Amino acid sequence: MHKNGAAVMCTARLKAGRWELSYYAIEAGSAQWMRIRRNGLAYLLEHGALDPSAPAGAVRDTKCTCRKVHAPTEAQALRFLDRARLKHLLRDTGKVEERVYRCPADARRWHMTSQAQRSTKEAWTAVARPQ
Incomplete structure (x- = not known):
């Protein structure tokens, strides 16, 4: 980078x-x-x-079949995560997004999730955002 x-x-x-x-x-x-x-x-x-x-x-094609919000880079995904957390604080919108992770189907996409890390395979590709 x-x-x-x-x-x-x-x-x-x-x-x-x-x-x-x-x-x-x-x-x-x-x-x-x-x-x-x-x-x-x-x-x-x-x-x-x-x-x-x-x-x-x-590059217009993608192998990602997720219908989740996505970002093209980790930095942009972390900005989305910050915005989602701020929105949660202001409106109390249910589950709060916890972290971002690289899409397992397409390395050019990053997603947000409200779930904690679950597997060792995901652990080395996931990026936890400090609280």
């Missing part, structure tokens, strides 16, 4: 006996992940923004 909030994610899958890498980036304040080429990573890490001269394609 860049100091301004831009983030990069690399995924790998085995295809015909070789690892195929894909690179994704999201600019600070954006809600849209972009698929980028490997040489675009250095520019993003140095400047905190996508190289305007390099090709990048918006």
